[in-house]
Amino acid sequence: xxxxxxxxxxxxxxxxxxxxxxxxxxxxxxxxxxxxxxxxxxxxxxxxxxxxxxxxxxxxxxxxxxxxxxxxxxxxxxxxxxxxxxxxxxxxxxxxxxxxxxxxxxxxxxxxxxxxxxxxxxxxxxxxxxxxxxxxxxxxxxxxxxxxxxxxxxxxxxxxxxxxxxxxxxxxxxxxxxxxxxxxxxxxxxxxxxxxxxxxxxxxxxxxxxxxxxxxxxxxxxxxxxxxxxxxxxxxxxxxxxxxxxxxxxxxxxxxxxxxxxxxxxxxxxxxxxxxxxxxxxxxxxxxxxxxxxxxxxxxxxxxxxxxxxxxxxxxxxxxxxxxxxxxxxxxxxxxxxxxxxxxxxxxxxxxxxxxxxxxxxxxxxxxxxxxxxxxxxxxxxxxxxxxxxxxxxxxxxxxxxxxxxxxxxxxxxxxxxxxxxxxxxxxxxxxxxxxxxxxxxxxxxxxxxxxxxxxxxxxxxxxxxxxxxxxxxxxxxxxxxxxxxxxxxxxxxxxxxxxxxxxxxxxxxxxxxxxxxxxxxxxxxxxxxxxxxxxxxxxxxxxxxxxxxxxxxxxxxxxxxxxxxxxxxxxxxxxxxxxxxxxxxxxxxxxxxxxxxxxxxxxxxxxxxxxxxxxxxxxxxxxxxxxxxxxxxxxxxxxxxxxxxxxxxxxxxxxxxxxxxxxxxxxxxxxxxxxxxxxxxxxxxxxxxxxxxxxxxxxxxxxxxxxxxxxxxxxxxxxxxxxxxxxxxxxxxxxxxxxxxxxxxxxxxxxxxxxxxxxxxxxxxxxxxxxxxxxxxxxxxxxxxxxxxxxxxxxxxxxxxxxxxxxxxxxxxxxxxxxxxxxxxxxxxxxxxxxxxxxxxxxxxxxxxxxxxxxxxxxxxxxxxxxxxxxxxxxxxxxxxxxxxxxxxxxxxxxxxxxxxxxxxxxxxxxxxxxxxxxxxxxx
Numbered sequence: 001x002x003x004x005x006x007x008x009x010x011x012x013x014x015x016x017x018x019x020x021x022x023x024x025x026x027x028x029x030x031x032x033x034x035x036x037x038x039x040x041x042x043x044x045x046x047x048x049x050x051x052x053x054x055x056x057x058x059x060x061x062x063x064x065x066x067x068x069x070x071x072x073x074x075x076x077x078x079x080x081x082x083x084x085x086x087x088x089x090x091x092x093x094x095x096x097x098x099x100x101x102x103x104x105x106x107x108x109x110x111x112x113x114x115x116x117x118x119x120x121x122x123x124x125x126x127x128x129x130x131x132x133x134x135x136x137x138x139x140x141x142x143x144x145x146x147x148x149x150x151x152x153x154x155x156x157x158x159x160x161x162x163x164x165x166x167x168x169x170x171x172x173x174x175x176x177x178x179x180x181x182x183x184x185x186x187x188x189x190x191x192x193x194x195x196x197x198x199x200x201x202x203x204x205x206x207x208x209x210x211x212x213x214x215x216x217x218x219x220x221x222x223x224x225x226x227x228x229x230x231x232x233x234x235x236x237x238x239x240x241x242x243x244x245x246x247x248x249x250x251x252x253x254x255x256x257x258x259x260x261x262x263x264x265x266x267x268x269x270x271x272x273x274x275x276x277x278x279x280x281x282x283x284x285x286x287x288x289x290x291x292x293x294x295x296x297x298x299x300x301x302x303x304x305x306x307x308x309x310x311x312x313x314x315x316x317x318x319x320x321x322x323x324x325x326x327x328x329x330x331x332x333x334x335x336x337x338x339x340x341x342x343x344x345x346x347x348x349x350x351x352x353x354x355x356x357x358x359x360x361x362x363x364x365x366x367x368x369x370x371x372x373x374x375x376x377x378x379x380x381x382x383x384x385x386x387x388x389x390x391x392x393x394x395x396x397x398x399x400x401x402x403x404x405x406x407x408x409x410x411x412x413x414x415x416x417x418x419x420x421x422x423x424x425x426x427x428x429x430x431x432x433x434x435x436x437x438x439x440x441x442x443x444x445x446x447x448x449x450x451x452x453x454x455x456x457x458x459x460x461x462x463x464x465x466x467x468x469x470x471x472x473x474x475x476x477x478x479x480x481x482x483x484x485x486x487x488x489x490x491x492x493x494x495x496x497x498x499x500x501x502x503x504x505x506x507x508x509x510x511x512x513x514x515x516x517x518x519x520x521x522x523x524x525x526x527x528x529x530x531x532x533x534x535x536x537x538x539x540x541x542x543x544x545x546x547x548x549x550x551x552x553x554x555x556x557x558x559x560x561x562x563x564x565x566x567x568x569x570x571x572x573x574x575x576x577x578x579x580x581x582x583x584x585x586x587x588x589x590x591x592x593x594x595x596x597x598x599x600x601x602x603x604x605x606x607x608x609x610x611x612x613x614x615x616x617x618x619x620x621x622x623x624x625x626x627x628x629x630x631x632x633x634x635x636x637x638x639x640x641x642x643x644x645x646x647x648x649x650x651x652x653x654x655x656x657x658x659x660x661x662x663x664x665x666x667x668x669x670x671x672x673x674x675x676x677x678x679x680x681x682x683x684x685x686x687x688x689x690x691x692x693x694x695x696x697x698x699x700x701x702x703x704x705x706x707x708x709x710x711x712x713x714x715x716x717x718x719x720x721x722x723x724x725x726x727x728x729x730x731x732x733x734x735x736x737x738x739x740x741x742x743x744x745x746x747x748x749x750x751x752x753x754x755x756x757x758x759x760x761x762x763x764x765x766x767x768x769x770x771x772x773x774x775x776x777x778x779x780x781x782x783x784x785x786x787x788x789x790x791x792x793x794x795x796x797x798x799x800x801x802x803x804x805x806x807x808x809x810x811x812x813x814x815x816x817x818x819x820x821x822x823x824x825x826x827x828x829x830x831x832x833x834x835x836x837x838x839x840x841x842x843x844x845x846x847x848x849x850x851x852x853x854x855x856x857x858x859x860x861x862x863x864x865x866x867x868x869x870x871x872x873x874x875x876x877x878x879x880x881x882x883x884x885x886x887x888x889x890x891x892x893x894x895x896x897x898x899x900x901x902x903x904x905x906x907x908x909x910x911x912x913x914x915x916x917x918x919x920x921x922x923x924x925x
Contacts, residue, residue, distance in 0.1 A: 002046055003058050003072040003125055006039050010118030017114050021107030028110050029096035036093060036117065040086040043074065050079050051471050053478070057127060064859050066130075068186050073127035076475035080324060081124040081253055083472065084331045088245035089117045091451040095339050096237050098448035099346065109149055113241060116142040120246045124253055129176045130186050136172055136214075136250060140165045143231075143247045150233040157230035160535060164227045165247075168217025172254075175210035178203050188257075195261045195482070208262045211254060212271055219251030219305045221279040226531035229298040236342030239294060243301045244335035252305065252327060255312045256320070260482045263315035270401045272313025277412040279306030284419035288512070289523045293341040293351040293431070296423055297334065300377070303416055304330050310409065311395045317484040319395030321477035325489060326388035328473065329376065332459045333385055336373035337427070339452035340366060343444050344431055353430025360432035362441045365449060367432040372456040378424040378509065379417055379502060382463045386502070387491060389417060393498035414501050414508075421509025426516065464491050559677070566684040573687030580694065597631050609678075612666050618655050622648055638803040639722050646811035650892070653818035657899045716863050718800035718877060726805070727877045727884075731861040735846055735880075738887045742839040745891040748898050749835055781823035788816040796885055797878070806881035807888055814892035821896045829893055838890030846883025849876050 013035045020028045046056045059071040074082070092113070100106055119138035126132035140162065147158040176186070182201045183191045191198065198204055215221075220228035228248065232239055242248065255272065262268035283303030290296045308326060311319045343366060344359070345351045360367035376385030396413045399405040443449075462469055466489045477486045512519055552560040601624060608620035625648035632641035669677075701709075708721050708729065718724040726734050792812040799805030817833060831837070850861040853876065858864065864876045 001058060002042060003056060003074055004060075006042050007072065007118065007122055007125065009035070009039050009042070010114065010121055014111050014115035014118055017110040018107030021110050025102050026097040026100045026106055028106065029093045029100070032110060032114060033090040033093035035114075036086045036090040039121075040083070040090070043079070043082055043086075046074055047079070050074060050076055051475055053475075059127070061859075062128075062131075066186075068130045069128050070131060071127035071187065072122075072125040073189065074125060075479050076472070076477075077253075077256060077324075077479040078124045080328065080472060080476035081249070082121060084245050084249065084328060085117055085120045085124070088331050088335045088455075089113075089241065091335060091455055092237050092241045092245075092339075095240075095342075095448070095451040098445060099237060099342050100235070109146070109235070109238070112142055112146050112149070113237070116146065116241065116246055120250065123250055127188050128186050129179055129188055129191065132188065133169070133172055133176050136218075136254075137166075137169050139247055139250055140169055143242060146238045146242070147231050147234045149238070150235065154233045156536065157227070157233050159539075160227040160532065161231050163539065164217050164224050164535075168214040168251075171210045171217070172214035175207050175214065178207050178210070182207070192258075192260050198261050199265065204262075204265075205267070208265065208268050209271075211258050211262075212268070212275075215251035215254045215309070216275060217251070218254070219248045219309065220302050221251075221275050221306060221309065222282055222302075223531055225279060225283065225302045226535065228302060229295055230532060232292075232294045232298050236294070236338055236345065239298075240335050240338035240342070243297070243338060244331045248301060248305055249327065249331070252308050252312070252323075255309060256323065256480050259312060259315060259320065259480045263482050266401050269313045269315055269399070273310050273399060273401065273405070273409060276306045276308070276310025276313060277409060277416070279303065280310060280416035281306075281412055281419070284416045284423065286528070287423045288419055288426070288519070289526075290423075291352050291354050291430075293344065293353065293427060294338075296427060297337055297341065300420065300423065301334065303420060304334070304377075307392060307413060307416060310413070311392055314395050314399045314409070315482075316395060316398045317477065317481045317486050318391065319398060320481050321474060321486050321489070322388065322391035322395045324473045324476045325469070326385075326392055328469065329384045329388040329459065332455045332462075333373040333376040333383075336369065336452045336455040336459070337377070339455075340370045340373065343448060343452070347441055347444060348438055353426065356431045356437075357434040358432070358436030359438075359441065361436045362439065363432075363443050365443055365453070367428075369449065369453050369456045370432065371428050372460055373452075374424040374428050376456075376459040376463075378421040379505060380421075382460070382491070384459045384462045384466070387463055387466050387489060389505075390498045390502060391489065393501045394496070397497060410497075410501060414505050417505040418508035418512065421505055422512035422516075422519075425509070425513040429513070466491050563680070566680050570680070570683045570687050573690055576691070576694070591634065593634055594631075597627060597634070601627050612668070614659060614662060614664055614666055617666065618652070618659065622652055625651070639720075639805075639808070642803055642808055643811065646808065646815060649815050650811060650818060653815065653822065654895070654899065657822075657896075716800075716877065717865075717875065720799065720801050720803065720805075723799050723805045723881075724877075726807075727800070727880050728861075728863050731850070731880060734884065735850065735861065738846060738884050739843070741891050742843055742887045745835050745839050745887075745894040748891075748894040777819075777823045781819050785816050785820060788812055788819075792816070796881060799881055800875075800877050806884035809881075810885045810888035810892070813885075813889050817889070817893055818896055829897055833889075833893050835890045835894035835897060838886045838893055842883045842886030842890060844883075845886065846880055849880045849883060852876065 013032060017028060017032060020031060024031065049056055055073055055075040057071065057073045059069045062068050062070040093110075096106075096110070096113075100109070116139065119135050119142055123132060123135035123139060126135055143165070144158055144162040147161055148154050150158075179191055179198070180186045182198055182203050183194055185191065198207065217224050228243075231242065234242070280303045283299045283301075283306055287296045287299035287303060290299060304326075308323050308330070311323045311326075314320075341351060344356070347363070348356060348359070350356060372383065376383035379386050379389035393410060393413060396409040397406045399409040470488055474486045474488060552564065555561070604620055604624050604627065608617055608624070611617050611620065625644060629641045629645045629648070632638075632644060708725055712721045712724040712729075713719050716724045716728040718728070792809045795804035795812060796806060796809035797804075799809065817829070821829075829835075853862040853864055854860055856864055861880070862876075866874055866876065866879075
């Protein structure tokens with residue numbers, strides 16, 4: 001329960017942060033920092049159980065049909081990342097007030113940062129792979145939103161980060177699906193405990209590759225590294241948190257968590273070593289080329305994460321323990337450096353080391369703290385970064401993918417570390433060394449410097465005091481080490497190869513720094529491919545291809561919209577005929593009345609395609625619908641027949657509105673085009689008939705059909721099987737479709753409103769002898785509308801047992817709304833029939849019905865009886881149908897509202913074009 005409370009507390013803090021910012025302003029950061037520490041303290045109460053080798057778990061049924069649970073688990077690995085997320089998060093929040101000042105967007109940033117922290121906390125605590133994926137994607141969305149707070153300049157970087165990390169999220173989703181298929185469960189502990197079952201499966205290789213891909217995208221590894229430096233357009237607190245504790249560390253956590261599955265696989269180790277070490281060396285090289293302090297730190301993150309990924313790939317106890325320790329050390333020195341860069345930028349107005357010099361003379365405390373963090377990053381004793389780098393070197397020497405893997409990995413790690421030392425010294429000397437150029441500067445306020453100072457001093461104290469970290473770090477490593485004992489860390493463990501490697505690192509790094517003029521000159525001659533530009537060109541080419549593919553859908557005529565689906569139908573029919581074989585011989589026999597109906601349909605369709613009168617074509621097409629309605633009744637499908645009848649009536653009402661804006665005569669069509677259309681229509685009709693025969697010609701009842709017929713009444717209390725399927729058995733599908741209907745209704749109101757802030761024309765401007773329905777229609781509507789309302793309510797009531805239901809009842813009510821609009825000259829809808837009111841109420845009723853089942857201890861949308869009203873026949877199904885009723889009615893009300901708002905002499909652009917074409921042709925004749 002503690003884990004649920006901790007996660008809920010983070011969500012509450014995220015929700016209340018914008019409200020607190022309105023009252024407290026930037027000082028909200030101090031309150032949120034206290035909240036982070038309080039959540040950390042709550043989790044710390046479980047530390048004794050975790051450090052003793054146990055785990056704290058909690059679980060709640062979430063998607064029982066898929067056997068997915070909302071499960072959380074606090075073990076050693078999750079505990080280490082919780083300390084990083086909440087500890088660094090508290091420092092960042094305490095840093096924000098002095099950095100951000102009284103900006104109008106503080107509330108949004110505070111809320112997103114806290115949600116970011118909560119999502120990362122949920123990610124590391126998730127004990128179900130589906131839940132892990134959900135939180136993974138929430139971190140993606142939060143990072144995108146935080147980068148986008150930088151405004152116009154963040155459009156391209158935010159888009160890059162979103163597309164790349166979402167692609168990685170899709171890879172993780174596919175890996176989750178494959179894992180659940182192979183393991184037969186989504187429980188993370190069970191999956192990790194059955195590693196032999198996973199690795200012996202033929203899907204093991206794709207699963208490992210997909211997990212690695214997801215981690216590489218999230219942790220900005222080559223060749224997809226470029227999104228991370230671009231994300232530096234975000235404000236410094238966002239950059240600091242993204243680099244030190246959240247977004248990029250998610251990929252590291254993912255690889256650590258799934259190491260027990262793949263650590264024995266040479267391909268896994270080789271992949272992580274190659275990608276990680278390449279990114280480590282290349283990232284450090286690119287950092288040394290930069291002059292902007294934030295850019296240096298961004299490429300530094302690519303490099304440091306590369307080292308972590310590579311050492312995880314080694315997979316030995318020493319290597320995995322070193323990865324844990326360096327993850328913690330990196331969080332401290334990287335958060336410190338980003339916060340200090342923000343201070344320098346605020347105080348001097350620049351981050352370019354070519355413009356900064358001698359700041360140590362006016363900002364000595366800032367210079368000292370920066371030096372401590374940079375030296376820790378460079379791996380210089382006695383700082384924590386030195387200890388973690390030593391064990392990284394030791395781990396790399398144990399690489400055994402090939403006989404020469406250890407020495408090569410060690411050499412590349414030394415190369416990356418030497419470059420790290422060089423750009424670390426560049427940061428310190430570039431900002432604080434040399435003569436003072438800006439004498440009017442002064443030391444920032446202690447409250448501004450304190451968060452960075454606390455992290456830097458922790459890095460200094462925990463180097464010699466590494467024994468303080470041993471219990472937490474070694475316990476985290478024990479959760480991922482699949483064989484062997486986890487070593488204890490020590491500040492000095494005697495002369496060893498890694499000590500020599502550290503000495504070489506410092507010597508080479510010092511040489512690169514001292515020769516920085518020549519080094520810079522040589523670096524400028526090297527031209528590297530611009531991954532961001534290449535990605536943007538690929539993205540633009542993809543958009544252009546989509547634009548070309550969708551061009552027919554933007555054509556004004558219907559032919560361009562219809563030709564592709566009809567051709568596809570014919571093609572699919574041909575493929576089916578070639579692969580499936582002959583149609584079933586047990587085809588249903590025709591009834592005597594079928595032939596007259598078919599003959600009438602053929603005659604009506606032939607007349608409709610020949611007429612040139614728009615009104616006649618409309619009448620004939622409507623008559624086709626009525627004939628098909630009668631055919632459905634003869635076939636014993638009253639629900640379908642009633643639905644089709646109401647749709648035909650609504651079509652007629654809408655056509656009344658549309659025809660007044662269109663020419664009365666249809667445009668002539670050339671003979672070749674008519675012949676092509678006729679051939680395609682006949683081919684599509686035969687294809688559809690063949691498909692119908694193939695699917696329905698076998699008269700045996702399916703297993704699903706038998707289940708629904710036998711279970712409908714006992715399980716739902718309804719005897720209308722069609723309605724019980726829609727409202728009970730497949731209620732989630734129906735709810736999803738209804739939400740789409742509601743979205744379409746709101747889209748009609750927003751997209752066709754004519755501009756922001758526009759309002760429908762006043763009633764006086766549209767009501768005239770030409771716009772109202774005439775006396776007969778007005779009187780008729782007053783007589784018919786009450787009866788239609790009663791019929792609509794009756795169909796809604798009886799839908800669970802007889803033909804009817806929410807959709808059919810809403811169609812009847814929609815016909816009434818259309819009749820009222822036409823008869824009244826479109827004076828506007830009554831308040832209760834406003835589309836926004838109907839859609840919003842319908843959504844609340846439908847969702848509320850499903851949530852009520854959850855409150856009763858049942859899965860979402862499970863049917864239940866209402867204790868008070870059940871005696872009169874009102875159950876959850878009726879309430880759910882009422883929500884669907886309101887949503888569908890809202891769509892029709894929106895359609896009539898939009899169609900009627902322009903009747904006062906305003907034609908649509910398409911209608912005006914058609915009228916011009918007719919006028920041109922009449923003039924030519």
